[in-house]
Amino acid sequence: MGAFLDKPKTEKHTAHGGGNGLRFGLSSMQGWRVEMEDAHTAVLGLPDGLEDWSFFAVYDGHAGSRVANYCSQHLLEHITGSDGFRGDVVGPEPSVEAVKTGIRAGFLKIDDHMRSFSDLRNGLDRSGSTAVAVLLSPEHLYFINCGDSRALLCRHGQVRLSTQDHKPCDPREKERIQNAGGSVMIQRVNGSLAVSRALGDYDYKCVDGKGPTEQLVSPEPEVFEIARAPEDEFVVLACDGIWDVMSNEELCEFVKSRLEVCDDLERVCNSVVDTCLHKGSRDNMSVVLVCLPNGPKVSEEAVKKEAELDKYLESRIEEIMETSGEEGLPDLVHVMRNLSAENIPNLPPGGGLASKRSVIEAVYNRLNPHREEDGELEEAEEGSTTIHLLDALRQFRVSHRGQYRQVLEEALSVIRLPSETAEENAGDTAPSPSPPQSPAPGPQSAGGQPGGPSPTPPEDPKPSTV
Structure with missing residues (x-):
């Protein structure tokens, strides 16, 4: 099996909430991976006078889930508890530079703190984790990234800002890796690790004479700050299991289209995860959706078009299955292949036919008399x-x-059933006296209960296989 299962685990962990003028939903799925190594954080209202601030994050673990899970519980407190976070508070909130300083200090602090864990220090656990987060104040959005998970801001229907992935082949990252005595092979640090910044991964942070941000793998995040605007619609945070099969623009368009037909953010996030699975993602998948006050609202026109699309798909599936003729009912792959070759109107942008897989399966199963029930x-x-x-x-x-x-x-014409064989055998031998008639026996149980032993069927003298 390697690092993958025989079939994906599609059970989801979901949650939702609201406050500070925000609504959020999240969904995560193990998918094809042998283990679930993702984690997340969703906090509305921070302590110590920052009740109108919020924090959301996604952590994508590798080589284990220990670092991801610990960071999901403690990274925020390391950020807000750092010396530089508040700085010299002049206005209603800390200055932008103070917040940025505190965020960087919090990442370095938690990374140094986890190094002291005995299982990590002794090499019993070699796990690491990327981290992508957004810190929302009443006036600003702070996008935080360490690794190749990603966040984006949708403003006025378009991607206004997205974080930059930290990959070993990036010129800045490659230079740091080489200066620390490492190399980049097959797009990985020393031919092994696919990200150049992460929390944990202490095997790559032991170069003598180099500071924590100069190691083969750096725990330092990049922080992007942007002033909030009335046109801000939503923020999406996701691990690379999502970005492997969707671009920034595709995910932005897909989420926007789903919000116009459904106001349940958990369902929208589930749609993202399911669609990415059907698009071919083989990784763990986690997504957090944060809707701001002017996020997309459900539209009657969009709901109508969605219903028309579902009805159209149903009619096309019926036609495909009805025209199969003597060739037999087509399988689901055949149906999907036929539909993908057509120019179907009003498919969800960014999601395409993959986002309608559940609808197609439901119709197919209803029309297929040979379907295998769950x-x-x-x-x-x-x-x-x-x-x-x-x-x-x-x-x-x-x-x-x-x-x-x-x-x-x-094949059936050559099969000889036990009853037929018994009749033939009976005709080949002399009839024996009939035993006395007795009442019909009751049900037979496995332990030889009342009803007598069940007769042993005669062997088929001509066994055949299909």
Whole structure:
């Protein structure tokens, strides 16, 4: 299996909340990865007189989840508790430079603090984590990034700001890595780590004579500050499992289109995660959506178009399945392939047909009489004939699609059932005296309960396989 499962784990962790004029939703999914290593933070109202501030973050762990989970619980307190965070407070909030200084100091402080953990210090845990966050004050947005998770601000329907990924091939990052005695091979630090900045990863932070921000991997974040504006609509924070299959513009457009048909932010985040899974993401996936006061509102026109799209997809799926003829019902892959070749109007921008996979599956399953119900195999006893039969039928439909009816009829014609064999055997031997008639036995249980032993069926003298 390597680092991946045989099939993705699609159960989601979700949450939502509101306050300070904001609404947020989040969703995370393990997906194809063997372990879930993502974590997140969502805080409305900070302590010590900053009740009108909020903080959101996504952490993408690697080689374990220890660092990501610890940071999700303690990074904020290291930021707000740093000496430089408040600085000389002149107005209603700390100065921009003081906040930036405090954020950088908080990252360095928590990274140094975690180094003292015995399992990390002794190499028993080699985990690390990226971190992307947004700190919202009444007047400013502070975008914080360390690694290759990413955040963006949608203003007036377009991407106004996005963080920059920290990759080893970036000229600035590569120069620091080489100055610390390392190299960049196959786009990785020393051919191993795919990010050039992260918390944890202490195997890459032990170069003598170099400070914490000069190591092969740096814990120093980049901080981007922007003044809030009435046109601000929403902020998205996500790990690279999302960005692997969606660009900034695609995700911005997709989220905007979903907010126009649904005001449930958890559902919107679930749509993002599901769509990215169907687009081919193989990583853990986490997304946090923060809607500002002027975020998109549900539109009757958008809801109507969405309903029309779903109805159109349903009719097209019916047509595709009805025209299959003697070739048999097409599988879901065939249906998706046909739909993807068409110019379907009003598909969600950025999401495309992948964002409608759940609708397509629901219609397909309703129209397919041979569909396998969820839990069908689970209800059958492990190792039973039912399991083997269902599996054989599944493989049979795949192997003989287009001619399975003819092949099945031919195969069935040579099968001899036990009852038929018994009748033949009875005709080949002399009849024996009939035993006395007795009342019909009751149900037979596994332990030889009343009802007598069940008869052993005669062996088929000509066993055959399909």
